[in-house]
Amino acid sequence: MVYLHPVLGLVTLGLLFYAASLGIRARGIRARGRARIRERLLARHAVLAPRVLALATATWVAGAVSTAYLRDDLRWAETTHFRLGAALVSVMVASLVTSRRALAGSENAREVHVWLGVAAILIAAAQAFTGLRITP
């Protein structure tokens, strides 16, 4: 059971990187003739990303429960990994909010959305690193 959360974590991070890559690939497309490819990538990104947010939230809860009940060697809620997890979920919630505003037509929100996404990717990399260090 102690491995449930780390495995869930790996899956979450893998899907997060994939969802991000869809958004970034779409952003790279500027040529008019390829507008449909851009739309398709963004549509897939918009479906996958909120699911990854739900999964990240579940992973966060699973990690906290696992540490509280299964790991006598870790003090609950005192790891850097714990705080980074909270930061990751928060940044993704902000991504969700800004993406809604971007869809409503705000260019500013769209720009902020991309930077929040970049922040999520950096936090996610740190999350894998700190998680592997406390893996049993």
Ligand code: HEM
């Ligand atoms: C809950 C999380 C997320 C949701 C719901 C979401 C949703 C969306 C939506 C609906 C769009 C289209 C906006 C438009 O057409 O105006 C979009 C664009 C984009 N998203 Fe996300 N996204 C999320 C997370 C992320 C993350 C983690 C990244 C990582 C870098 C990211 C990068 C991008 C990029 C690069 C674009 C294209 C922006 C542009 O072309 O200017 N998103 N996202």
Ligand code: HEM
């Ligand atoms: C490569 C991915 C990850 C690995 C290897 C990993 C590993 C771990 C390990 C070993 C623990 C201790 C509990 C246990 O042994 O089951 C833990 C706790 C935790 N993890 Fe992860 N994790 C990963 C990803 C994530 C992600 C994506 C989140 C959040 C979205 C997260 C949030 C947490 C939280 C909140 C705790 C509780 C820590 C505490 O109470 O101090 N982890 N993680």
